[in-house]
Amino acid sequence: xxxxxxxxxxxxxxxxxxxxxxxxxxxxxxxxxxxxxxxxxxxxxxxxxxxxxxxxxxxxxxxxxxxxxxxxxxxxxxxxxxxxxxxxxxxxxxxxxxxxxxxxxxxxxxxxxxxxxxxxxxxxxxxxxxxxxxxxxxxxxxxxxxxxxxxxxxxxxxxxxxxxxxxxxx
Numbered sequence: 743x744x745x746x747x748x749x750x751x752x753x754x755x756x757x758x759x760x761x762x763x764x765x766x767x768x769x770x771x772x773x774x775x776x777x778x779x780x781x782x783x784x785x786x787x788x789x790x791x792x793x794x795x796x797x798x799x800x801x802x803x804x805x806x807x808x809x810x811x812x813x814x815x816x817x818x819x820x821x822x823x824x825x826x827x828x829x830x831x832x833x834x835x836x837x838x839x840x841x842x843x844x845x846x847x848x849x850x851x852x853x854x855x856x857x858x859x860x861x862x863x864x865x866x867x868x869x870x871x872x873x874x875x876x877x878x879x880x881x882x883x884x885x886x887x888x889x890x891x892x893x894x895x896x897x898x899x900x901x902x903x904x905x906x907x908x909x910x911x912x
Contacts, residue, residue, distance in 0.1 A: 772796035773805070778836035778860060779844060793860040795834055795846060807834060807848055809862045818862030825851030829875045829893065837879030839888045840866055840902045847888070849874045855888070872896070 778793035794810040803826055809818040827833060831849055838844045839857060845865055846858040853873050857865040872892035880887050880899070888900045 772798050772808075774834065778846065793836070793846075797834060805851075807846070807858070807862075809860075820848075820856070820858055820862055820864070822848065822850045822856070823852040823854060827851050828873065831875055831877070835877065835879070837888075838886045839879055839900075840886075847877060847879070849877055855890070866902070868902075870898070870900075 774797045778795075794812070796808045796810055797805055798808055800806045800821065803824050805822045805826075807820045807822065808816045811817055827849075828851070833849045835847045836844060837847055839847060843859075845860065846856075848856040848858065850856060851873075852869075853871065854867055854869045855874065855877065856867040859865055870890055870892065872894050874890050875893050876891035878889045880889050882899055882901060885901050888902065889897065890900065891897045
């Protein structure tokens with residue numbers, strides 16, 4: 743179990759709730775942590791450890807999402823647009839909305855939603871035109887979808903498709 747707080751380094755607890763150590767990512771105290779699911783191969787065996795990310799304050803009104811190793815070492819970072827969430831949204835989640843594999847979904851304070859691969863590589867991003875207050879992944883009509891609630895009280899489902907690279911006419 744990981745316990746994150748702006749006020750102190752992240753605590754690592756065992757199954758009995760006993761503290762087993764503390765770690766802090768290089769960019770400052772973590773405001774939250776999220777754990778992804780283990781990726782499995784065609785044979786059903788796990789082929790990678792569970793991905794971990796944290797969100798850290800990198801400066802005035804500037805947050806970064808950090809990929810974390812099990813010891814708390816930051817392996818990558820992704821800066822978010824400036825701002826601070828005005829709601830209690832679970833801003834970082836693991837799910838499947840675009841592409842073939844699960845990935846990180848990050849709700850930024852400016853209303854944009856970012857999709858990152860487990861290794862931190864950007865997949866895509868878009869803006870919903872309102873401040874999100876909640877998001878979740880789902881299957882709608884057999885296809886992956888993103889469900890987003892906004893501060894205006896609306897709840898919408900988005901099915902996103904990969905965009906092919908646009909090439910100039912030959």
